[in-house]
Amino acid sequence: MNKFKLSIFLLLFLLFFVSFSVIAQDYPLKPIKSLIPLSAGGTSDIVARALAPYMEEYLGQPLVLINKPGANGTLAVAEVAQSEPDGYTFGWANLPTLVIHSQLTELPYDPEELEFIATAMPFEYVVLVRKDASWNTWEEFIQYAKSNPGKITYGVPGLGSTNHLALEFVAMKENIQWEPVPFPGNPEAIAAVLGGHVNACNTSTTAAVSTVQSGEMKPLIVLSDKRINLIPDIPTILEKGYDFYQYSCLGAVLPPNTPEAIRLKLEQAIEYACNQDDIQEKAKNNFFVTIDFKNGSEYRELATKYYKIWGDVLRQVGLLK
Amino acid sequence: MNFISNLMDGINYGFSFLNLLGILVGYLLGIIFGAIPGLTGGMAIVLLLPFTYNFSPIFAIATLMGIYKGGVYGGSITAILFNIPGTPMAAATAFDGYPMRIKGEGLRALEMALFASIIGGTVSNLLLMFTAPPLARVALKLGPAEISALIFFALTIITNLMGNAAIEIWKGLVAAGLGLLFSIVGLDMLTATRRYGFGIIQLDSGINYIVAIIGILALAEVFNQIDQAGELKLAVLKEVKIFKRPTMKSRLKDLKICAKDIFRSSIVGSIIGALPGLGATEAAFLGYGEAKRNSKHPETFGEGEIIGIAAPESANNAVCAASMIPLVTLGIPGSVVAAALFGAFMIQGMMPGPMLMKTNPEVIYGLFVLMLVTDILGGLIVAYPILYLAEKYMKKIAYNVLFPFIIVFCAVGSYGINFNTFDIKVLLFLGVFGYFIKRNGFFGPIFLIAFILGPFLERNVRTALIISKGSISIFLRSPVALILLAFSVIYTISSIKKKFKK
Numbered sequence: 001m002n003k004f005k006l007s008i009f010l011l012l013f014l015l016f017f018v019s020f021s022v023i024a025q026d027y028p029l030k031p032i033k034s035l036i037p038l039s040a041g042g043t044s045d046i047v048a049r050a051l052a053p054y055m056e057e058y059l060g061q062p063l064v065l066i067n068k069p070g071a072n073g074t075l076a077v078a079e080v081a082q083s084e085p086d087g088y089t090f091g092w093a094n095l096p097t098l099v100i101h102s103q104l105t106e107l108p109y110d111p112e113e114l115e116f117i118a119t120a121m122p123f124e125y126v127v128l129v130r131k132d133a134s135w136n137t138w139e140e141f142i143q144y145a146k147s148n149p150g151k152i153t154y155g156v157p158g159l160g161s162t163n164h165l166a167l168e169f170v171a172m173k174e175n176i177q178w179e180p181v182p183f184p185g186n187p188e189a190i191a192a193v194l195g196g197h198v199n200a201c202n203t204s205t206t207a208a209v210s211t212v213q214s215g216e217m218k219p220l221i222v223l224s225d226k227r228i229n230l231i232p233d234i235p236t237i238l239e240k241g242y243d244f245y246q247y248s249c250l251g252a253v254l255p256p257n258t259p260e261a262i263r264l265k266l267e268q269a270i271e272y273a274c275n276q277d278d279i280q281e282k283a284k285n286n287f288f289v290t291i292d293f294k295n296g297s298e299y300r301e302l303a304t305k306y307y308k309i310w311g312d313v314l315r316q317v318g319l320l321k
Numbered sequence: 322m323n324f325i326s327n328l329m330d331g332i333n334y335g336f337s338f339l340n341l342l343g344i345l346v347g348y349l350l351g352i353i354f355g356a357i358p359g360l361t362g363g364m365a366i367v368l369l370l371p372f373t374y375n376f377s378p379i380f381a382i383a384t385l386m387g388i389y390k391g392g393v394y395g396g397s398i399t400a401i402l403f404n405i406p407g408t409p410m411a412a413a414t415a416f417d418g419y420p421m422r423i424k425g426e427g428l429r430a431l432e433m434a435l436f437a438s439i440i441g442g443t444v445s446n447l448l449l450m451f452t453a454p455p456l457a458r459v460a461l462k463l464g465p466a467e468i469s470a471l472i473f474f475a476l477t478i479i480t481n482l483m484g485n486a487a488i489e490i491w492k493g494l495v496a497a498g499l500g501l502l503f504s505i506v507g508l509d510m511l512t513a514t515r516r517y518g519f520g521i522i523q524l525d526s527g528i529n530y531i532v533a534i535i536g537i538l539a540l541a542e543v544f545n546q547i548d549q550a551g552e553l554k555l556a557v558l559k560e561v562k563i564f565k566r567p568t569m570k571s572r573l574k575d576l577k578i579c580a581k582d583i584f585r586s587s588i589v590g591s592i593i594g595a596l597p598g599l600g601a602t603e604a605a606f607l608g609y610g611e612a613k614r615n616s617k618h619p620e621t622f623g624e625g626e627i628i629g630i631a632a633p634e635s636a637n638n639a640v641c642a643a644s645m646i647p648l649v650t651l652g653i654p655g656s657v658v659a660a661a662l663f664g665a666f667m668i669q670g671m672m673p674g675p676m677l678m679k680t681n682p683e684v685i686y687g688l689f690v691l692m693l694v695t696d697i698l699g700g701l702i703v704a705y706p707i708l709y710l711a712e713k714y715m716k717k718i719a720y721n722v723l724f725p726f727i728i729v730f731c732a733v734g735s736y737g738i739n740f741n742t743f744d745i746k747v748l749l750f751l752g753v754f755g756y757f758i759k760r761n762g763f764f765g766p767i768f769l770i771a772f773i774l775g776p777f778l779e780r781n782v783r784t785a786l787i788i789s790k791g792s793i794s795i796f797l798r799s800p801v802a803l804i805l806l807a808f809s810v811i812y813t814i815s816s817i818k819k820k821f822k823k
Contacts, residue, residue, distance in 0.1 A: 033739075033740075039661070041653050045660075049663075054666075062368075062701040064368065064371075064372035065664070066367065068526075071510055071511055071512060074508065078499075078526065080527045082525060105514070107513055108515070108522070127563055179787070180783060182511055182784070183784070190653070191461060191647070195461035196462070196464075197788065210651070211671070211674070213676045214676050
């Protein structure tokens with residue numbers, strides 16, 4: 001190889017990287033599609049929509065929010081995983097659901113290969129029944145379920161979701177049998193309880209706000225370790241003597257092999273949105289959640305941790321052999 | 322009285338020059354998006370939503386409402402003028418709209434579509450204002466079993482809709498069956514298992530319904546018209562000679578003829594709209610089917626019957642306001658548009674739902690008042706002149722000049738959904754497929770409705786069976802479901818009988 005050829009080769013080599021970094025630096029140049037894995041009006045949807053304007057402010061491009069519920073959020077994540085890794089499609093994805101479903105069935109993607117952007121907040125769960133239901137306390141509910149095996153049905157936003165597994169875990173501890181019914185998201189599960197088609201539902205806090213505040217729904221138990229501001233009188237699952245509690249995290253992911261500069265930019269956009277006073281206040285007063293930003297690597301660590309914890313849960317409740 | 326004072330607060334809150342301007346501009350945008358095949362009002366809303374964040378919620382809502390309603394009407398313009406419905410909800414309008422245009426009654430059809438839209442929208446707005454809570458209760462009572470039966474009933478009506486000969490029943494069934502089959506393609510909605518992917522990974526997310534709409538309604542129709550280009554020239558020439566303008570007297574007469582059907586369709590549309598998942602397209606077809614079934618001369622449908630325009634247009638517009646019912650009474654958004662409005666509310670720190678009605682009634686009533694205004698102002702100030710312009714200029718344009726534009730719009734619209742060239746291949750496949758089924762006397766719209774309803778039917782049937790632990794008795798125990806299923810059977814038998822007599 002003579003000098004001329006070598007210099008051309010090097011020049012092209014450099015140009016390749018220059019152009020690459022320019023692309024990443026200029027990102028984003030057009031609107032970004034953002035998939036929400038659950039139906040409109042649910043916790044993920046509400047918070048993602050609240051964060052969006054500030055993320056847009058940071059990125060300088062609009063976010064096009066699209067709800068794509070189904071198969072427990074898997075449909076949306078599959079679409080993200082299969083799209084171009086150019087940063088123009090990303091998806092919101094909740095832990096631990098993201099790492100549960102891949103253990104249950106064969107999926108068109110491996111959650112570990114996705115690029116983890118960040119997580120904006122953890123959120124809690126509440127078990128709700130209709131206001132005129134005959135159970136006023138958790139004990140009464142469990143007692144009824146015990147004496148009527150298989151009679152209680154409860155709505156969840158997908159089989160294999162955290163909402164579903166937590167109640168199956170309870171069922172295992174209490175030795176009861178009840179039936180999960182999957183819906184596209186929490187709002188539909190709540191509607192099914194209101195219409196009397198299922199007896200109860202296990203939903204995330206924000207999705208429950210409007211119907212709990214108006215008294216249409218009666219909360220029975222909070223599935224976390226601390227009581228929540230929305231319903232300070234309702235005891236937690238720890239207070240009821242279970243050695244277990246449940247949280248989820250709202251986070252975002254990109255297709256595998258997305259350039260790090262793009263991932264970082266989106267991570268910063270989420271961080272920027274999370275740091276706004278307005279968001280913190282809305283989260284506290286309207287959504288009843290606490291914003292707690294964690295970056296991509298922390299989010300990935302959490303995923304690895306949850307993969308193991310919930311893998312054990314799956315084995316214990318007998319969904320995984 | 323509480324209601325009156327709330328209403329006054331709502332008027333104070335909602336009425337401002339800016340809000341009214343928002344409605345008009347929104348309505349115009351909606352008509353443009355609705356009229357162009359491949360673009361829909363729903364798309365316009367999703368794309369414009371980010372730009373509304375900086376405005377007050379009521380302005381954002383006024384504009385989005387304008388786009389929504391304009392989009393629903395806009396589709397019928399192209400449906401009547403070119404037999405290419407701009408949106409699927411206008412597909413039923415084309416059945417009689419296009420034959421009327423060929424007869425030189427294009428303006429009469431366009432005007433009736435507008436009047437029916439305004440009336441349907443207004444009836445549904447009033448229902449929303451006065452009866453939202455009880456209607457929401459009724460909608461909640463319809464669980465997975467009842468909704469399955471309702472969708473089944475809708476499919477039966479649609480399958481029996483076309484033609485008057487016996488042979489068309491099995492053609493309708495085949496078209497509906499194909500539509501259901503196409504809707505299965507992709508990952509299973511409950512377990513994420515691959516179905517009918519043939520190893521093509523891009524099919525995992527299923528066939529995008531917007532691509533299907535563009536392919537079957539627009540592209541297939543372009544192919545079809547190219548095929549008949551010779552006959553078409555004759556038709557256009559003939560039409561110019563006998564071109565008729567409606568007069569005040571003929572308008573009133575038309576409205577009188579259609580009054581009963583407009584009212585029935587408005588109610589049908591309102592009920593369908595209040596159910597999450599079902600929308601304007603299904604309402605339009607149900608409205609058309611019911612009008613045909615109740616008509617003394619059903620054979621005139623499909624040949625330029627004015628009621629065939631009034632019925633679907635009032636039904637699809639009635640859906641708009643009704644789809645807000647679950648949102649304002651329960652905080653559950655029932656449609657894409659309701660979800661977008663949900664977002665607009667939340668940006669301002671307001672959670673739509675029963676609490677908002679108690680804490681900020683002026684916002685909810687402001688929304689009601691603006692919706693009422695949208696129909697009347699948007700319809701008369703924006704749509705009316707456009708309709709005359711469209712008729713005047715489109716009349717002169719030769720079809721063959723339009724075809725390249727429509728094809729380009731079809732491709733761009735399909736590509737724009739995911740920025741993915743695979744969708745253009747799907748579009749081309751569906752366009753050719755749609756052309757062949759049409760050539761052989763199968764109706765594209767039936768295929769399309771079944772395709773759109775398929776996932777809802779599947780999800781609700783499966784959910785119902787999960788609740789009942791696999792026993793089909795759940796469909797028979799519920800009186801509502803049982804009645805709907807019985808209606809489906811009776812309806813099919815009676816239409817087979819009717820058609821065999823001919």
